[in-house]
Structure formats: structure tokens, C-alpha cells
Amino acid sequence: MKLNSRNEAIQITLQAALLGAVVAGVLILGSSSFAAGMPTQATANGTSKLQLLTITNPKKDASAVQAPMTVAQNSTATAGSPASSLTTTVEATSPEGAAKPWAIEMNLERSATVIAEKDPNSNIATSITVIPSYKLTDKLTLSARTDIEKTENGQRETKFADSSLTLSLKGFKLSPTFSTVHFLAGVVPTSEKSQQDDKLKGAASLTNRIVGEFAIGTYSYSLGFRRNVHEFEVSRDGKPTIKQTLSHRLLGETKLFGSKFSFAHDLTYRNGWTYNDSQRQSFTFGLDLAYAATEKFSTYIGTTNEGSALRANGRDSNLELYNENTSVLRAGLTYVL
Numbered sequence: 370m371k372l373n374s375r376n377e378a379i380q381i382t383l384q385a386a387l388l389g390a391v392v393a394g395v396l397i398l399g400s401s402s403f404a405a406g407m408p409t410q411a412t413a414n415g416t417s418k419l420q421l422l423t424i425t426n427p428k429k430d431a432s433a434v435q436a437p438m439t440v441a442q443n444s445t446a447t448a449g450s451p452a453s454s455l456t457t458t459v460e461a462t463s464p465e466g467a468a469k470p471w472a473i474e475m476n477l478e479r480s481a482t483v484i485a486e487k488d489p490n491s492n493i494a495t496s497i498t499v500i501p502s503y504k505l506t507d508k509l510t511l512s513a514r515t516d517i518e519k520t521e522n523g524q525r526e527t528k529f530a531d532s533s534l535t536l537s538l539k540g541f542k543l544s545p546t547f548s549t550v551h552f553l554a555g556v557v558p559t560s561e562k563s564q565q566d567d568k569l570k571g572a573a574s575l576t577n578r579i580v581g582e583f584a585i586g587t588y589s590y591s592l593g594f595r596r597n598v599h600e601f602e603v604s605r606d607g608k609p610t611i612k613q614t615l616s617h618r619l620l621g622e623t624k625l626f627g628s629k630f631s632f633a634h635d636l637t638y639r640n641g642w643t644y645n646d647s648q649r650q651s652f653t654f655g656l657d658l659a660y661a662a663t664e665k666f667s668t669y670i671g672t673t674n675e676g677s678a679l680r681a682n683g684r685d686s687n688l689e690l691y692n693e694n695t696s697v698l699r700a701g702l703t704y705v706l
Contacts, residue, residue, distance in 0.1 A: 474500040478701035483693050492697075493521040508539040515559070531569075532557045546583065552576040552593075567610055568600035586623035586631070593618065602644035609643035616640075633657040633671075638678065650678035654690050657699075670700045 476498040484491040496519070502512035516530035533556050540549030556572040563569040576593035593616040604610055619636040635655035642648055657671030674696040680687045 468504070470504040472502050473706040474498075474502070474703065475706070476500075476701055476703045478699055480697050480699045483696050483698060491522065495519050495521065510537045511535070512537070528561055529559045531563050532559045540577075543579075547579060547581050550578045550580060552578070566605045568604070569610075570598040570600060572597045586621060588621040589619070591616070591618040591620070599644075609645065609647060611641040611649060612644045614639050614641040629661050631659050631661070633659060635673075651676065652678045652688055654688075656690070665705050667703045668701070669703070671698075673697045673699065 476496075478496045478498070479494075480496070481493045482491050496516060498514065498516045500512055500514045502510055504510050512535050513533065514535070515532045517527065518530065519525075519527045533554055535552055535554040538551045538553075540551050542548045552575070554574045554576070556569075556574070558564050558567075558569040558571060572595055574593055574595035576591050578589050578591040580587065580589040593614075595614045595616070597611055597613065599610045599612075602610060616637060616639045618638075620634070622631050622633045624631055633656070635653060637653040639651045640648060641651065653673065653675040655671060655673040657669050659667055659669035661667045672691065674689055674692050676692075676695055677687055679685065
């Protein structure tokens with residue numbers, strides 16, 4: 370199945386969003402009877418608590434990721450790589466009021482590239498992301514992430530992305546509005562590209578984040594460093610592999626029409642260095658519109674564009690929020706256990 374036009378890509382995304390609305394209705398209708406035997410989702414003072422996380426890379430390639438994706442400092446589920454979706458996570462409590470230490474975040478996403486007719490690089494895919502997490506202490510949370518993607522054109526492959534393990538630490542309360550959070554993550558090369566093409570042995574990253582919580586939403590800036598370990602200094606196709614990266618990331622979630630709707634953005638710029646110290650620059654721009662149907666379930670639509678920060682001549686900027694040849698349209702569902 371090939372994407373024949375931009376209109377077809379938009380139609381696919383709208384169909385996925387409609388499917389999400391139907392599934393949301395089913396889950397909402399069934400949640401009342403199911404929730405009777407489950408712990409309630411609330412904070413220590415009994416009020417409901419919903420944390421919106423941020424968008425991530427639609428390709429879900431953890432080998433290109435420098436930072437976890439969560440905006441909120443006290444989220445119980447954190448990913449070791451940028452998300453491809455706007456997701457929710459809830460801090461659960463038992464009937465006795467004790468906080469539930471674990472959570473499992475699950476995301477189902479449908480994506481399609483907006484690309485010229487009959488272009489062999491067009492891509493339509495369905496992906497599943499699972500992020501289990503466990504709260505070790507009031508300040509420490511351990512989480513893992515794995516992604517599976519099924520392409521629906523070309524060779525119709527089912528493949529894993531690189532997996533990650535992240536330890537998050539609540540930092541300092543700088544003021545009533547601003548606080549810090551810190552992440553230490555490790556990447557396991559479970560994708561075919563990392564194992565066979567790049568010969569990646571593993572990677573580690575350290576990220577420091579400043580979070581600002583305002584009445585209109587939550588916003589953050591992250592500075593991340595990542596070190597890759599490869600078997601060879603060049604990939605199988607002869608391209609230099611990236612030894613280390615330094616990333617700057619602006620994440621945000623703005624509330625719309627009350628607390629149910631939100632608008633999120635992910636603006637990331639990376640500087641990379643190869644093993645011979647040549648520099649590479651790349652970017653990821655993402656925008657999502659999300660609807661939190663319940664405390665556990667949300668749906669979203671969005672678009673992401675990423676690529677080299679410079680054009681082929683090495684001088685002109687290639688930064689674009691949207692590009693008809695490289696942007697990806699996405700629609701997805703997120704549920705938190």
C-alpha cells in the first residue's frame with residue numbers, strides 16, 4: 370500500500386482519529402464497571418492528577434535520542450527516548466491512600482508521511498509503545514521503554530526500535546514555579562539498523578531539565594549529553610557513525626478549553642560529533658493536539674518533522690516546522706494502567 374497524495378495521508382490520519390474516538394467511547398463506557406475493583410487514580414489529598422507528557426520522534430529510533438520525553442517533574446512513567454506521541458500518566462493510589470509504585474503506559478499510533486506521489490521513501494506504519502515504570506522512592510523512578518513498528522507498504526516489515534532503561538531523579542525546587550529533574554538513561558541496541566548497519570554496542574545519556582509550571586500549562590528546557598559505543602567508526606554503508614551528541618530541547622503543554630484539551634510542542638536541536646570529530650546537526654519539531662478522555666485514557670493527532678539542520682551545501686538552514694516531503698502525520702491512543 371503506497372501513499373499516493375497528501376490528501377490520502379490526511380484521510381488516513383482522520384480515519385485513525387475517528388477510530389480513536391470510537392475506542393475512547395468503548396473504554397469510557399466500560400471504565401465505570403472495571404474501575405469498581407481497581408485502585409482509584411488520585412493524589413495524596415484525594416484530587417485527580419493528570420500529567421501530560423510530550424511528543425517524540427515518530428521513527429522511535431532510540432539511537433538518535435538524547436533525553437527522556439516527560440515534561441512533568443513528578444511523572445511516574447518516563448521514557449528513555451523522545452516519544453512519538455502526546456501521552457498521559459497518572460499517579461495512582463490504593464483505597465487505603467498509599468501511592469501505587471508502578472505504572473504501565475501503552476501507546477498505539479498510526480503514522481503516514483506526507484510525500485510526493487509514488488515516492489519510494491513514503492511510509493505508512495502502525496506502532497506500539499510500552500513503558501513500564503516503578504517508583505523506587507519519593508524521588509527516584511525506574512522505567513523501561515520498547516517500541517514495535519509494523520510498516521504497511523514496501524516490504525511490510527515488523528521491527529523493534531532500540532530499547533531503553535531510564536532512572537529519573539526529582540531535583541531541586543528553585544521557586545514555587547520552577548524545579549529541576551534529572552535523567553540517567555541507557556540504550557540497548559535492539560533494532561536491526563543499530564545491530565547490523567551501525568554496529569551500535571550501546572549508549573548512555575545524562576539529561577538535566579528545568580520545569581516551569583504555570584496556570585496555562587507546563588514548559589521545560591532540557592540539556593542532554595549522550596555517548597554512543599560502536600564496533601566500527603563507520604556504518605555498513607560507509608557513513609560516519611555519531612560518537613556523541615549534545616541536545617537542547619524545549620517541551621511544552623498548553624491547556625485548551627479547560628483541562629481536557631491540550632496543545633503540545635517538542636523543539637529539539639542536536640549537535641553531534643563523529644569519531645573523527647566532524648560535526649553533524651539535526652532537529653526534531655513536533656506539534657500535537659490531545660484530548661484526555663479519562664484519567665487513564667487519551668487520544669491525539671499531530672505532525673512531526675525532523676532531519677539535518679543544514680542543507681546539502683552545508684551552509685543554508687534546513688529548519689522547518691512542516692515540510693511536504695519529510696513531515697509525518699500521526700494519530701494515536703494512550704492508556705495507563
